[in-house]
Amino acid sequence: MVEKTKKKSRVFNYFCEEDQFAGGVAWCSGCPLELTARFVPKVLGKNVVFVGTPGCAAPVLHGQNVGAWHRLAYMASVMTGVPSKATGLSRYYRRIGQDATVVCFTGDGCATDVGFQPLSGAAERGEHIIYLAYDNEGYMNTGNQRSSATPLGAATTTTPVGKIGRGKTTVSKNMPLVMLMHRPAYMATATLSHLEDFAKKLVKAKEKVKEGFVYLHVFSPCPVGWRINSNMSIEVCRTAVRTNYFPLWEAEDGKPRFTVEIANPKPVAELTKLMRKFSHLKEDGLAELQKAVDERYALVKNLCDAYK
C-alpha cells in the first residue's frame, strides 16, 4: 500500500472565501476561464465587485432577469466602458470609506482592442482597480475571430487558412509590456497551470491596488476555438510557460522580474502540437513563430535583467 502523506497542496491556504458561483454554469467543458473566475474571488475574499462585459464570461457573469449564476456584487458593461465604470465605483466607494476590491474581468478582445482606450486611461490615472484580462487569443465567444492578442500564424475565422491565407500575418500586441509602460502599481502575467504563482499575484494585487492600478494578464487557452482536447487545457498553460511562449513575470512599482524562470525552454512546436489552430504551420511558419516568441521573451528578459 502506498504511504499517504495526507498533505494538501499549499494553494488551498490562499483561499479565504467560498466559491461564489453556482455549481453548474454555461462555460465549456475544460475551460480555464471557468477556473479563473472561480479562483479569483476565492483568493481576493470579501467585498469584491466584478465589472464584466460581453465575451466568454458574460453568459455567466451577467444575470438573466432576476436570476444570477454567482453571488458576487456585479456590474455589466458594454466593452467600451469597463475600466471607466470600475473607476466610478472605486472612486465613490473610497470616498465613503466602503471597503471594496473592484475587479474588471474581461477577455483579451476587450482589453487589447475595443476597450483599450479606457483601460489605458484608467491605468494612467492610477485608479484603484484591478483589471484582469483572460487571454484566449481572440473573440472566442462569438466564434473564434482574431483579436490583437491573436498570435502570428494562428488560424481563426477571420484569419483563415486557404489557398492563399496562412493564418494571422502579424504578431500579437504585447499587452503585458504595453501595460507595464503605464507604470501601474502592480502588474503580472499568470496562468492556470501555476496556481500558487497566480494566487500569490492575486494577494499582491489586492494589497497594491490600495496604491494604484493593477493589471493582471491571464493566459487562458480555449479548448473549443484552439481545438484542444478538454483534458489538456492546463497542460497547454504549462507548456506555454515552459516554451517561454507565455513567460510568468510581474512588476511591482514598475520593476519587472520573472516569477518562474525556465532553465531549458522547449521549442514552441511542443506547444503548437497540442492544438489545431497552428496545425497548418510548416517548418518555416513554425520558425517564424519561434522567432517571435524568442524576440518577445528577450525583450522581457532584458527588462528584468536591467532591474536585477
Place this chain on the structure above:
Amino acid sequence: MKAKKGQVRVITGNAVGAYGAMVCRPEVVAAYPITPQSEIAELLSQFKADGVLDAEYVEVEGENSAMNVVLAASIAGARVFTATSSYGLVFMYDALQETSGFRAPVVMVNANRETPGIHAVSSGQQDMISARDTGWVQIVVENDQEILDQTIMAYRLAEDYDIQLPVMVNYDGFYLSYLAEAVEIPNIEDVDEFLAPLKQQPERQKLVPGVSIGCGTHGMEMGYVEARYKHCMALERVKNKVDEIDKAFGDYFGRSYGGQIEEYRTEGAEIIVLASGSAAGTVRTVVDTKREEGVKVGMVKLRLFRPFPAERLIKALKGKKAIGVIDRSLCFGWKYGPICMELKTLAVNIGAIPILSYIDGLANLDINVPHIERVIDEVNAAAQGKPYQEVTWIPMEE
C-alpha cells in the same frame, strides 16, 4: 419659505453650468474638454483645486469614459455630474443608453453644437436631436440664468424615486456658452433645502460590495419588456413632475419657466411660433412688435424635448389657426425639422391647421429678427387660407 437672495455675477453660460453643478454638491464629476463646453471642465477642476467643490473629479481620456464613470458612481449611490458637446455626446452613445437603461440619475449639461456629419465648430441642436432615442430626459433652456436654475431642477427630477432617469440640460453652444449675462447664483444652503425632499424618499437600489446583486442583467423576454415598459412609464411621469418642480422652484427661488413649455402671449393668439433655446428670446421680441401691429401671434417655447410634452402642446395649440416651427437641426429622412415632425404627430388633436416648418440657425447662422418676421408673416398668411410653403430652409432662400 423663500430662498435668500443669491450672489449676482456676470458670467458665461459655461461658467453658469459649472456653478449650477457645484451648488448641487455632486460627489463624483467626470468630464472631457470639448469646444464649446471646455470651460465647464476647467472651472469644475478649479473649484476642486480651490476647495469649494468637494467631489471626486475624474479627468477622463474621453467622453465615453466620462459617461461610464458617472453612470457607475451613480449606481454605487453618488450624486454625479458631467458635461459635453457635439462629438462628445455622439462618442457617449452606447453609454447614454446604458445610463438610462440602468436608470441612473445622472445630470449632464450639453452645450449644443453641430455633429460630425459635416465637421463644424458652430452652434446647432443636431447633437441633442441625434441622442433623442437614448431614453434620456432632454430639456432645452434659453438663457444663462435658466441654465443654472434648470441644472438644480434637473437633480430634483433625476433623483426622484418615481423617475430615476438621467437628465440632459441643453443650451445653445457659442451663443450661450460664451455669452456673459448677469446671473443670480443661489446660496448653496438654499439649494440643499430645495433638494432636501429627495432625502425623504425611499432609497433606490444601489450596488454594494458583498451584496449578491447585479446591475445590468440580461433582460430576457418579459424581463426585457417589463424593464422597457417601466422606463417608458417613468418618462411619462416626467412631464407632470417637470411642471411640479418648476412651480416649487418658482415658489422658493422666485423664478419659474413654465415647466414643459413656456406659453408667451398665446392667449387670444391665432397663430403660434414654436421655438426652443436661445432663439426663443428673439422670437419673444418679434412677437411683441407684431402684436403692436395687430397680428394675433404668440410663442410656445419648447423646454422639454424628451419626453415630448404632447398634452401641454395640445392644450396650448388647440383652436389656433396656423403654427410655424423653427428647428435648429435636421430630421434626416423627413423634409420637416425634427420638432416640427414631432408636432405633426399631434395634428389629429390640434386640428387640421397649417404647420409650417422652418430650418434656420444651423452652423451659428443667426435666427434673427427679419427671419422671425418672415415666419410670422407667412404663418399669418397661411392662417388666412393663403397657399404656403410646407418647408423653408431660410438661409437657402436669402
Place this chain on the structure above:
Amino acid sequence: MVIKHKNIFKTESAWSNADEKLLCLDTGSWRTERPVLDKEKCNYCGLCALYCPPQCMKDMGDYFEADLAFCKGCGICATECPRKAITMVPEGEFADEG
C-alpha cells in the same frame, strides 16, 4: 391598457439578485466520461480539486470525489493527477445506474 403581466423585478431597473434566484445548469448531463478514483493511489494532495474548472471535487477528508451533478467530464483531474489515481470511464458503463 389592461396590464396582465406580473412584475419580474421589484426594482425600477433590471437587477439580478442571487439571494432571490441562484441559477444553476444541469452540467452533469453534458458528461460523456466520468472520473473514477482509485483511493489506494490517492494521497489527498488536492490538485484534482484545484485544477477542476467547475470546482466540483468534494473534500471527503482523505480523498476528493467529483460531484457528478456538475462534473462536465473534461478529464483535467485525471490528466493532472500526479499519481494517476483518476481514470475517465465512459458514462455508458454506468448506464444501469439510471
